[in-house]
Amino acid sequence: MAIRLSAQAEDFEARFRELLSSKREVSEDVDHIVRDILEDVKRRGDAAVLDYTARFDRLQASSMAELRVSAEEVAEALKQVPQKTLDALELARDRIHSHHARQMPKDDRYTDPIGVELGSIWTAVEAVGLYVPGGLASYPSSVLMNAVPAKVAGVERIVMVVPSPDGVLNPQVLAAAHIAGVSEIYRIGGAQAVAALAYGTDTIAPVSKIVGPGNAFVAAAKRRVFGTVGIDMIAGPSEVLVIADETANPEWIAADLLAQAEHDAVAQSIIITDSADLASAVEQAVEGQLKTLPKAEIAGASWRDFGAVIVVPDLDAAMPLSNRIAPEHLELAVADPEALLKKVRNAGAVFIGAHTPEAIGDYVGGSNHVLPTARSARFSSGLSVLDFVKRTSILKCNADNLRQIGPAAVALGEAEGLAGHARSVAIRLNL
Amino acid sequence: MAIRLSAQAEDFEARFRELLSSKREVSEDVDHIVRDILEDVKRRGDAAVLDYTARFDRLQASSMAELRVSAEEVAEALKQVPQKTLDALELARDRIHSHHARQMPKDDRYTDPIGVELGSIWTAVEAVGLYVPGGLASYPSSVLMNAVPAKVAGVERIVMVVPSPDGVLNPQVLAAAHIAGVSEIYRIGGAQAVAALAYGTDTIAPVSKIVGPGNAFVAAAKRRVFGTVGIDMIAGPSEVLVIADETANPEWIAADLLAQAEHDAVAQSIIITDSADLASAVEQAVEGQLKTLPKAEIAGASWRDFGAVIVVPDLDAAMPLSNRIAPEHLELAVADPEALLKKVRNAGAVFIGAHTPEAIGDYVGGSNHVLPTARSARFSSGLSVLDFVKRTSILKCNADNLRQIGPAAVALGEAEGLAGHARSVAIRLNL
Numbered sequence A, B: 001m002a003i004r005l006s007a008q009a010e011d012f013e014a015r016f017r018e019l020l021s022s023k024r025e026v027s028e029d030v031d032h033i034v035r036d037i038l039e040d041v042k043r044r045g046d047a048a049v050l051d052y053t054a055r056f057d058r059l060q061a062s063s064m065a066e067l068r069v070s071a072e073e074v075a076e077a078l079k080q081v082p083q084k085t086l087d088a089l090e091l092a093r094d095r096i097h098s099h100h101a102r103q104m105p106k107d108d109r110y111t112d113p114i115g116v117e118l119g120s121i122w123t124a125v126e127a128v129g130l131y132v133p134g135g136l137a138s139y140p141s142s143v144l145m146n147a148v149p150a151k152v153a154g155v156e157r158i159v160m161v162v163p164s165p166d167g168v169l170n171p172q173v174l175a176a177a178h179i180a181g182v183s184e185i186y187r188i189g190g191a192q193a194v195a196a197l198a199y200g201t202d203t204i205a206p207v208s209k210i211v212g213p214g215n216a217f218v219a220a221a222k223r224r225v226f227g228t229v230g231i232d233m234i235a236g237p238s239e240v241l242v243i244a245d246e247t248a249n250p251e252w253i254a255a256d257l258l259a260q261a262e263h264d265a266v267a268q269s270i271i272i273t274d275s276a277d278l279a280s281a282v283e284q285a286v287e288g289q290l291k292t293l294p295k296a297e298i299a300g301a302s303w304r305d306f307g308a309v310i311v312v313p314d315l316d317a318a319m320p321l322s323n324r325i326a327p328e329h330l331e332l333a334v335a336d337p338e339a340l341l342k343k344v345r346n347a348g349a350v351f352i353g354a355h356t357p358e359a360i361g362d363y364v365g366g367s368n369h370v371l372p373t374a375r376s377a378r379f380s381s382g383l384s385v386l387d388f389v390k391r392t393s394i395l396k397c398n399a400d401n402l403r404q405i406g407p408a409a410v411a412l413g414e415a416e417g418l419a420g421h422a423r424s425v426a427i428r429l430n431l
Helices: A012-020 A031-044 A046-057 A071-080 A083-101 A140-153 A171-180 A190-199 A216-225 A250-261 A276-290 A296-306 A315-325 A337-341 A358-363 A399-415 A419-426 B012-020 B031-044 B046-056 B071-080 B083-101 B140-153 B171-180 B190-199 B216-225 B250-261 B276-290 B296-306 B315-325 B337-341 B358-363 B399-415 B419-429
Strands: A003-006 A108-111 A117-124 A127-131 A157-161 A184-186 A209-211 A239-244 A268-273 A308-311 A329-333 A349-352 A389-396 B003-006 B108-111 B117-124 B127-131 B157-161 B184-186 B209-211 B239-244 B268-273 B308-311 B329-333 B349-352 B389-396
Touching: A003 A012, A012 A315, A031 A046, A031 A190, A031 A216, A046 A190, A071 A171, A083 A140, A083 A171, A083 B399, A127 A140, A127 A190, A140 A157, A140 A171, A140 B399, A157 A190, A190 A209, A190 A216, A239 A250, A239 A315, A250 A268, A250 A276, A250 A296, A250 A329, A250 A358, A250 B419, A268 A276, A268 A296, A268 A315, A276 A296, A276 A308, A315 A337, A329 A337, A329 A358, A337 A349, A349 A358, A358 B389, A358 B399, A358 B419, A389 B358, A399 A419, A399 B083, A399 B140, A399 B358, A419 B250, A419 B358, B003 B012, B012 B315, B031 B046, B031 B190, B031 B216, B046 B190, B071 B171, B083 B140, B083 B171, B127 B140, B127 B190, B140 B157, B140 B171, B157 B190, B190 B209, B190 B216, B239 B250, B239 B315, B250 B268, B250 B276, B250 B296, B250 B329, B250 B358, B268 B276, B268 B296, B268 B315, B276 B296, B276 B308, B315 B337, B329 B337, B329 B358, B337 B349, B349 B358, B399 B419
Parallel strands: A003 A308, A127 A157, A127 A209, A157 A184, A239 A268, A239 A329, A268 A308, A329 A349, A349 B389, A389 B349, B003 B308, B127 B157, B127 B209, B157 B184, B239 B268, B239 B329, B268 B308, B329 B349
Antiparallel strands: A108 A117, A117 A389, B108 B117, B117 B389
């Protein structure tokens, strides 16, 4: 059973702070191992990747070419996936594509009042690596959520890596790659795959950016190669916050809380409500639904250890708490969700109204399900087309306007002790 | 004297690769020291910051309040800076402000063909920490380039930290902070300042994002706190690439190359030209100008060790090389710069035409001078308003359109083995 807090209790602030700082991630100290793997792949390339793949994934191969997934294997995988799943993946791809197309930034070029031309030009990252975990967390929906925005941005080369422990690959993941238009796929994983993407090997040309979730080794490797390549966020365990009032259906809310909780024993589901009756009904519904949930053990542990039911005197009191939690997913299951939406400051994604369960956003809503976790919505955004483009700023002076603003640049160069800076302007003004 | 390469020489590709991989940064291994400092500040807060400040900056203080820069000190600093410098800083601030105001992203909310509402809402990061180095690299222009975009974005709280070794603070930096509207300033630096900003102490409330350049300790600390807070890029040594043809003035180009070189002995200045005559004239002009440059020692070392003059058969051959270099700064000093601009793929900022020396962009052009170094323009952009805002995506289904797309979500939830996900949708559809 999740904890229950009342915003009017005397110890509420202390208990809420405790909830905010609850440490859900076990930070394994794998950094020294990862450092050695990165160095080794940098030095020995393909040979090192083959060694680690044999050791960690128990997959023997005599060359990297063998580890590349062939078109025939992809075709075979497509046959293994039910048509219903393929149709759903295609619907998801199309909806993700059309939503993300709206995010494409536009070039801007203009002349300011004194005649200086300025602007911004956007171009796609040329090559992107997409990490897909093996085993349990190998989700076809995640392949779409990472690959489709890259395609929309115009990335020419997308390289997918996915480990196949003991040679087992999820055919759904290959199907999703095919549906997203990804064709360069290697069955490698871990820090060695991150290193191969970042530094390149004889077989794998290096990429400029690496995205996608992974375990502690992958996260540590991404953190270390950051700078050599770009990386997306370091994802933590997932979380949902549901704000609900007396109009909410407790069974629906319970289902949403458990959908989050079934991800991981360290996932977190929180409900804030102004109705103590709803709070009790949801608690009861959670217990009831847990009885028939296949992943009841995981979901139950998450709900017991990290779940929370917070009762507030009125909905106005909910939003400041929500903004402090900065949830990855925020559901507004209230009579007037738009009023609350106006007050959202920190949240990865908002699901508005009774008929928008968070799981719709995981799959077919069209928005991205790669969202900032662990309170990072305070400073970061979900994955978007912007993660696959970069901006070049442009500046163009002529002799006239250089004469107007140049002397100030000369003054600042001199003030900063950079006479060479000052000279490069002054020499053009015959100063 | 810089190296000279000819694109038509047989060994060109090998030598160009060598240039690309020239290691300009000495990566000091300070990570274990930084880890301990971060842990200590996290645990002991203000007391730890005071201890490190006494030890590293030789600045004794009995409380953090003492280390806060007072309004009186700022007023005193303003008096010490010449009016000419203040005027130039104000011109710079205004031009930076008006350029960055155009970068503010707009909210987007729309209804798709089947009636699902989607959108993106942008909000400012609530609190940002701005690191300003002490000593030599303490530049007032950098204060403006970091603080003004944050102001434009709507960041409510900007906290500046700047170490004052032996108690010495650059009055220009305080003046720039004042001109940018930054009023919460602490004279602390190093990893301890980064930790105070990220974790908070009794005196300093934590921020959500930390920006600004720093030494190896600061860079390592930013890398470690990434996740707890957001960070900007990890800046490396600066570089310029000038593409010039026979129409270019060799003295002007030489001045631009040296303006870059004077930053740092590991800065890099490269010229690519289709004119061997210009190449020789520029080489000569560099030697001439070095004789009178105050920072001749630094600039000379940079030019000798990392400078390069590349002669290409025609300007078409220049752009692919430029895109591989992915320069922080790219000057197009040619008769038809717009033709080359169309081919720019990887560059932090482009300076177009003979009358746009890069130094204009450092100070008063209006665009940002915080730009991706060390080839990171392949995957990242210069600092902008986007670094101080974040996007919340929104999704709103009604009963009708949930009935249309819900079944596909149920199918994917089931395919991924997430029955709780499937149920949270199915329960609303009475499936």
